[in-house]
Amino acid sequence: MDKIFTLRLSDDRAAVEILDQTLLPNEIKYLRLEDAQALFEAIKELRVRGAPAIGIAAGYGMYVLAQKIAFEERGKFYKELSGLGEYLISSRPTAVNLSHAVERMLSAAKGHGKKSALPLLFEECTRICDEDRAMCKAISENGLTLVKDGDGILTHCNAGALAAYEYGTGLGTLLLGKERGYNFHVFSDETRPLLQGARLTSFELNHAGIDVTLICDNAASMLMKQGKIQACFVGCDRVAANGDTANKIGTRSVAVNAKYHGIPFYVFCPSSTIDFNCESGDKIVIEERSGEEIKTKFFEKPIAEDSVKCYNPAFDVTDAELITAIITERGICRYPYKESLKNMFG
Numbered sequence: 135m136d137k138i139f140t141l142r143l144s145d146d147r148a149a150v151e152i153l154d155q156t157l158l159p160n161e162i163k164y165l166r167l168e169d170a171q172a173l174f175e176a177i178k179e180l181r182v183r184g185a186p187a188i189g190i191a192a193g194y195g196m197y198v199l200a201q202k203i204a205f206e207e208r209g210k211f212y213k214e215l216s217g218l219g220e221y222l223i224s225s226r227p228t229a230v231n232l233s234h235a236v237e238r239m240l241s242a243a244k245g246h247g248k249k250s251a252l253p254l255l256f257e258e259c260t261r262i263c264d265e266d267r268a269m270c271k272a273i274s275e276n277g278l279t280l281v282k283d284g285d286g287i288l289t290h291c292n293a294g295a296l297a298a299y300e301y302g303t304g305l306g307t308l309l310l311g312k313e314r315g316y317n318f319h320v321f322s323d324e325t326r327p328l329l330q331g332a333r334l335t336s337f338e339l340n341h342a343g344i345d346v347t348l349i350c351d352n353a354a355s356m357l358m359k360q361g362k363i364q365a366c367f368v369g370c371d372r373v374a375a376n377g378d379t380a381n382k383i384g385t386r387s388v389a390v391n392a393k394y395h396g397i398p399f400y401v402f403c404p405s406s407t408i409d410f411n412c413e414s415g416d417k418i419v420i421e422e423r424s425g426e427e428i429k430t431k432f433f434e435k436p437i438a439e440d441s442v443k444c445y446n447p448a449f450d451v452t453d454a455e456l457i458t459a460i461i462t463e464r465g466i467c468r469y470p471y472k473e474s475l476k477n478m479f480g
């Protein structure tokens with residue numbers, strides 16, 4: 135199979151090109167996103183997903199949209215760009231990378247008319263992507279110091295190259311380890327209801343030649359008891375200043391189970407996902423999605439009656455005390471995170 139890419143700015147710089155992840159693993163199809171509605175829809179529907187990838191898409195997206203703004207004058211240009219930024223941010227509330235990227239693009243444009251803003255915006259979105267790449271590589275290096283050849287690793291959701299630009303966060307250590315000759319045994323839980331573990335993580339690791347076994351979410355506890363799991367690896371969508379971590383729904387159950395079994399639970403976190411303005415997990419807005427994702431989306435026939443109520447939070451918050459370590463690009467932080475994250479990032 136040709137090397138696939140998650141997203142990029144098109145050669146003519148007029149569109150964000152993304153791999154449509156809703157079609158994986160059955161179809162490889164790329165989309166060209168050229169306007170605000172298409173960008174909004176692609177993020178909302180998880181065609182492009184994963185906190186770092188959403189941030190990069192928003193950065194490139196703001197540059198693409200800025201080129202189409204009809205006003206040259208700085209006040210009107212900035213107002214229009216801010217409105218577009220607000221619109222993109224409203225597509226998904228939990229991953230902080232989205233608003234971080236939009237805010238960075240707006241600061242780059244501030245005080246400039248369209249003509250002088252465009253090159254600055256291009257530089258900034260390129261920087262957002264390059265930084266992500268470098269952070270993922272550094273996180274992966276740091277992660278490798280925590281595991282050894284032959285370890286069994288449980289993953290939840292997808293925190294690989296499909297969720298970032300390269301390597302990813304939670305899967306980066308496994309991908310880098312493979313390049314360095316490590317043989318990990320990865321258990322990818324399916325991650326109900328949108329099945330990122332089944333559709334994306336097992337696909338990504340399988341194609342990287344890593345030993346991966348797909349399990350149901352509810353098999354994880356048994357595997358822990360059987361001694362098959364030496365560590366749990368997850369990504370994150372927003373880490374509060376005290377270390378409470380929002381990530382895909384079900385992450386907290388993995389952490390509680392890991393604690394019970396004495397297995398380390400690691401969160402892989404680029405600094406772009408830390409929200410120092412958010413004191414604790416209680417303040418994180420959790421995205422709620424349609425019940426159809428639970429009842430019908432991946433089934434030939436509905437698995438519950440139409441009239442049955444559903445509650446479908448897309449993320450949960452894992453309490454800081456349950457997290458063995460947070461692995462960042464600068465190093466490894468340990469509990470209490472309020473101090474260790476602050477010391478690491480000043």
Ligand code: MRU
Pocket residue numbers: 180183184185186229290291292293294297298302303304330368369370371381382383448
């Ligand atoms: O709803 P998704 O698929 O965007 O959720 C993604 C996750 O929860 C990932 O684990 C997280 O964004 C980290 S990605 C490096």
